[in-house]
Amino acid sequence: MSSPEDLTKTYDYAEVERRWLDQWRDEDFYFDWESAKPRYIIDTPPPYPTGRLHIGHALNWVYMDIVARYKRMRGYNVMFPQGWDCHGLPTEVKVEEIHGITKNDVPREEFRQMCRDLTRENIRMMRHSLRLMGFSVDWSNEYITMEESYYSLTQASFLQMLKNGYIYQSEHPVNYCTRCETAIAFAEVAYSENTTLLNYFDFDGVEIATTRPELLAACVAVAVHPDDNRYHTLKGKTLTVPLFSYPVPVVEDEAVDPAFGSGAVMICTFGDKQDVVWWKSHNLDLRSAIDQKGVMTAICGKYTGMKAKECREAILSDMKESGILKTQEELPQRVGTCWRCQTPIEILSARQWFVKVRPEEIVSAASEITWYPEHMQTRLLNWTQQMEWDWCISRQRLFATPIPVWFCSDCGEMILPVPEDLPIDPTVDSPKHPCPVCGSNSFAGETDVLDTWMDSSISPLAITKWDGKTTPAFYPTQLRPQGHDIIRTWAFYTILRSMALTQKKPWDGIMINGMVLGEDGFKMSKSRNNVITPDELIDRYGVDALRQWAAVGAAMGSDITFTWNDVVAASRFQTKMWNIVRFSLLQIRKDDSVSSDRPTELADRWLLSKLSATVQEVTDALDSYQYDKGLKAIRDFAWSSLADNYLELVKGRLYSDLPSRAGAVFTLKTALDTLCRLLAPYTPFFASECYYHLSGGRIIDQQWPGLDYIDPTADENGNLLASVVGQLRKYKHDAGLALNAPLGHVTIYTPGKTIDDGGDAGRTTNAEIEWRSDEPHLDRVLSDITFNMGIIGPAFRKEAGAVMQAIRALPPESLEAGVDTISVNGSDISIPDGSYAPVFSYAIEGEEVDLLTVGDALLAIRKRA
């Protein structure tokens, strides 16, 4: 047990946080697979290992850590695991940058190893940051998606979904760089401005404007706006493609701009993104005119084998020759280019792998999940119901989970590995048996890899120890915490995969956090120079202040605009609490005898009732993930009820040796003990330190409080007591009296109510307090009048003094009744309304008193003792 001297005069967060970090052990937060306690499993988001934690992570992890700590105190067997979502383009790019290579310069496996090395180092740094912030992560259940133990599950899930008919292959448009001969992600597309020629030519009698004449052989339709009168006769017709002489349909689409060019557009597969949309929505043919090397394909007739640029010139000159090229005009345009070699990207059709989306499965699972806040569910449902395309899961990259499939080189049969052999890399490993169809021993491994979301969307299965086949015993998990920016990706895909693999929802509830915006209200970005890092914040105010900032910054789901104000306020609250504890312990330790377990004094019962209500409020708030509400309730209780009111009320008792001192000691001990427990999920370091001084134990081993001191009468009368004392202090203040100066006699009339404050009010105000339950019998005496010079002055000017003197001379009865006219120097003068106001004083039994009212109560103060 510590002594009062242990409480330093100021709270040293840096020292305290360092010390408690050393005290906690990883084992304190392990999930117990054998426990009989109810489980609470958090499907923690696996961050992308960039190497550093940003403030958005901090917010997200504080939210999770609060639930984790709270649920442990409520008796749950909590799992708060930590994952790492490793695969992704940025790592490939970073590796290329670090080593000064492109990924095709080194063997595939060597490049993948470079990515793994970089990722391991980044994870190491981020793990360190998470530990410094004291998150109660279960490190025994850490997972890393690039490790074999994890991606063998990703591959198992792929094979199972393939078997169940969820996965298929199909042609699909992809961005392609014909120089690098590789597919390009949208994130890899750079844009440049240039000028091109818009060519107007005759297309079977219709004028068409195009910037890509080389794609004429890929034309699959002509589109016009449905309301364009110039073309309404074309409806339902077919046209013949010039130079190539094959028929294409005319389609109508709202998206055609009648003002652009001639108002008629040729749709080619694929000139741009709009072509892809039209191709899909009008169900058009696919004609590939350009191959992966940028060479014209066999459908291009005499142009076959030309480079796209040569073909363009050739077609334009042939158009000119046959007289169908009308005019050409310059057009500024923005073209997508490969960010490495600046070659304009082509949209080519390539074989891709897809996951079938079954909206009804997702909708039904989503409605069984509790959403916090509720409206976030709408986003997912809207998205799901308007899904047009399935989920394309193949990527033409290197650092990702390989698609575990081979194809027979002779007959094309798809060969799958057996689950026991997973994980495999089909570009390295070979099937163990000849082709079952043709007996060939020659195979081609699939070189495409899986979308990263295929890894992370089985996280709830991975953390519950999925074996790749049967639904785990601890499935579904209890909570998915994540940001609203990835509802359409991570939440959506996880639900989809969970339904496909287990026919169950992945979680009971989902808690959606907002984004952190900079002090200027905009998204944090280097270019805006509004980035705040967690390190910066912790250095200046400590981890607990950061945690409070995150907790009260905004309601769950709302974006938080960062402000130092909240951090400063958080830090000040800790200082205040520290002083409350310091002072209370000082008093308690003078004599810590506790006589009764239910204090009888009004102030004690009042505080305990308020405390019980606060516990209930915080409990309700945490149960519904309303962290801001909970912390505000704690702060309000501690600062207002406990410090400003209760402590002031009982100081007199604490300094005394009255028997009722024991009640105050009991109440203080209970309040401090309870506050430590309530604060434990929010500010674990601070709560640990205070609780240790209070009891010598560890707060993380304690239960959540449940108090039943609710007492409506004590609540009401105690509120009155607190207000009365407050009013009397203000009265002293206004009268220029020191707060501890003797006040005299105060009679407090509370008609119909009997109040016994045990002497607290009297000791606190240094007054003689008399509570009376009868009606006050007051004599009202008109003691003075005040004049309104705004009326008197303009009305009487020079006579004003004389008028006032005359009014003053009137008997009190007339003044009180109101004066219409008055006689001054023999003439009657009328007095306007509002010229003066009577001032009354009051007396009780002939003695003059000052009056204050507090609600229905009346305070009569007789100065002088």
Place this chain on the structure above:
RNA sequence: GGGCUUGUGGUCUAGCUGGUUAUGACGUCGCCCUUACACGGCGAAGAUCUCCGGUUCGAAUCCGGACAGGCCCA
């Protein structure tokens, strides 16, 4: 362009199942070093609750529209 969402004193924010003197914090101003805390206490000033229209006896709160911000998607 579409879906969801937000718009409250100088700043951030609570309230938003309709009726409150519209909450709190920071900032500002005044007084106070009262046996923990001046990172404190007491008090004051400061809001046409984005704008327009509607429902209602009554709207910050419900409905419609406009404007502005955020996220996601085209």
